[in-house]
Amino acid sequence: MTTNKDIKSLYVHIPFCHSLCAYCDFPKLLAIKSFIHPYLLSLKKELDSYYINKDLDTLYIGGGTPTSLDDEEFSFLLSMLDEYTSNIKEYTIEANPESLSKNKLEMMKIHGVNRLSIGVESTNDDILKSINRLHTFDDVKKVMKEARNLGFDNISLDLILGLPGVNDEMLKEDIKRIIKLKPNHISCYSLTIHDHTKMGIDRIEPPNDDEMRKKYDLVASLLHEAGYQHYEISNWCKDDKMSLHNLTYWKDEKYFGVGLGASGYVNNYRYTNTLNISEYIKGKYIQTKDNIDQDDDFEYLMLSLRTILGVNYQEYQRRFHEGFLSKYLFKIKKNDDLKYFIFEKDHCYLNYEGMMILDTIFLNLIS
Ligand code: SF4
Structure with a gap:
């Protein structure tokens, strides 16, 4: 059984943003000064409330916008996390x-x-403005240059697919401009519209x-031509620079998550923190806790089939005490899904077609 000592990943959520984007459904709020310092103090208390391995493999500070903190707050945050990063x-x-x-x-x-x-999100300044982003594409070019000059050699850029007003030509232009910046990693997420967001209300x-x-298909073919490896449904990388932290999630491994609305997976349960900033500052962190049946392969399959690392046969046997192929190969054949799988000596994974219809393949597997 995994103990807290074996958990090697930590997610830290900074919920503050300088402006709220029209599509955003993340736990976030405007960067109001009076909340920030108490929030950071409470974050420290939450970190201290867990036994977290000082020898972490991955640490991920997400948001919100972590860089919306001013220099003093940002330095306080980074210093608070120093004790976990000696072998990161x-x-x-x-x-x-x-x-x-x-x-x-x-x-x-x-x-x-x-x-x-x-x-x-987009390389078109009019589109950026229309979704309430505060930057221009020139800002992206500038920070890429500065980061490279300072020696950052692992940079990921995010794009959103399906923003209103972006036609195929514009999307092509987006991808070409992104490729020209030579990021090591690219994430392209499809636009989802939630009712309570500005886009939902509109x-x-x-x-x-x-x-x-x-x-x-367009994005995948342009990135393939440019030498990027499509390693997860929405993620591409060069030189094997997959996101190690996100692989923790996709391999269904355990991790701590701290901060407003953050979630974690420890012992035999998944938890999600409160979305209420006042409660969080008062130290009421966890809002929901769900027990996970460690013998049920549901989550493992759903997550691991997202990436080209796929289902590792030995790992499956170790976790569920039976063979993946002996349990599922017959079903895969019966469902006529063999054409979506690539079988290697020690693992199997979905090809591009399969990844694009993961939900269907997954339902076929478990039904
Ligand atoms: S998309 Fe990012 S920057 Fe925009 S409101 Fe959401 S968390 Fe903040």
Whole structure:
């Protein structure tokens, strides 16, 4: 059984943003000064309330916008986390281009941050404005240059697929401009519209499944031509620079999550923290806790089939005390899904077609 000592990943959530994007459904709030310091103090208390391995493999500070903190707050946050980073393999911070100053980049270097995940979303300034982003594409170019000059050699850029007003030509342009910046990693997420967001209230419709699929096909072919490896449904990388932290989730491994609305997976349960900032500051952290049946392979299959690491036969046997192939190969054949799988000596995974219809394949497997 995994003990807290064996958990090698930590997620830290900074919920503050300088502006609220029209599509955003993440736990976030406007960066109101009076909340920030008490929040950081409470975050420290939450960290101290767990036994967290000082020998972590991955640490990921996400948001919100971690770089919306001012220099003093940012330095306080990084110093608070120093004790976990002595042997860190991957230390990522999410950043928005307009608030990723040279000063903050230098601080990150000093504290051992070795990966940046920058929210680009679109390379078209009119589109960026229409979704309430505060940066321009020139800001992205500027921070990429500064980060490279300071020695950051693992940078991920994010795009959103399906934003209103972006046609295929514009999408092509987005991808070409992104490729030109030579990021090590690219994430492309499809637009989802939630009722309570500005886009939801304005009743904006996202592209339908066929339209979205065409966008993915276009992106996948341009990134393939440029030498990027499609290693997860929405993620591409070069030189094997997969996101080690996100692989923790996709391999269904355990992790701590701290901060407003953060979730974690420890012992035999998954937990989610409160979304109420006042409660959080008062130290009422966990809102829900769900027991996970460790003999049920449901989550493991759903997550591991997202990546090209797929289902490792030995790992499956270790966790569920039976063979994956002996349990599922007959079913895969019967469902006529063999054409979506690639079988290697020690693991199997889905090809591009299979990844694009993961939900269907997964339902076929478990039904
Ligand atoms: S910056 Fe990120 S977290 Fe903040 S509102 Fe925009 S999408 Fe949401």
